[in-house]
Amino acid sequence: MKPNEATWDRIVRVILGLILLYVGLAVVEPKFGVLSIIALLVGIILVVTGVIGFCPLYSVLKINTKGSS
Numbered sequence: 001m002k003p004n005e006a007t008w009d010r011i012v013r014v015i016l017g018l019i020l021l022y023v024g025l026a027v028v029e030p031k032f033g034v035l036s037i038i039a040l041l042v043g044i045i046l047v048v049t050g051v052i053g054f055c056p057l058y059s060v061l062k063i064n065t066k067g068s069s
Contacts (some may be wrong), residue, residue, distance in 0.1 A: 003053035006065040010050045017046030 005013070020043030028036040049055045058064065 001052075001054045004058045004064045004066055005049070005053045005055055006067075009065045010053055013046045013050030017043045017048075017050060019043070020046065 020039045024036045024039030024043055028039060030036075053066075055063075
């Protein structure tokens with residue numbers, strides 16, 4: 001897995017992922033409803049891909065932000 005995310009992309013993903021995790025856990029009612037679960041899953045995916053620097057969807061779509069500033 002070759003990294004395909006630029007630093008700015010990784011930072012944005014982690015920040016948005018943490019926001020979605022917060023929304024999924026604290027804001028959406030009823031707890032663990034459909035929207036809460038979706039927010040949690042998307043948040044987890046964003047945080048993990050931001051931390052490791054590789055996005056499988058970018059790979060499929062042949063997107064690489066690593067070379068951009």
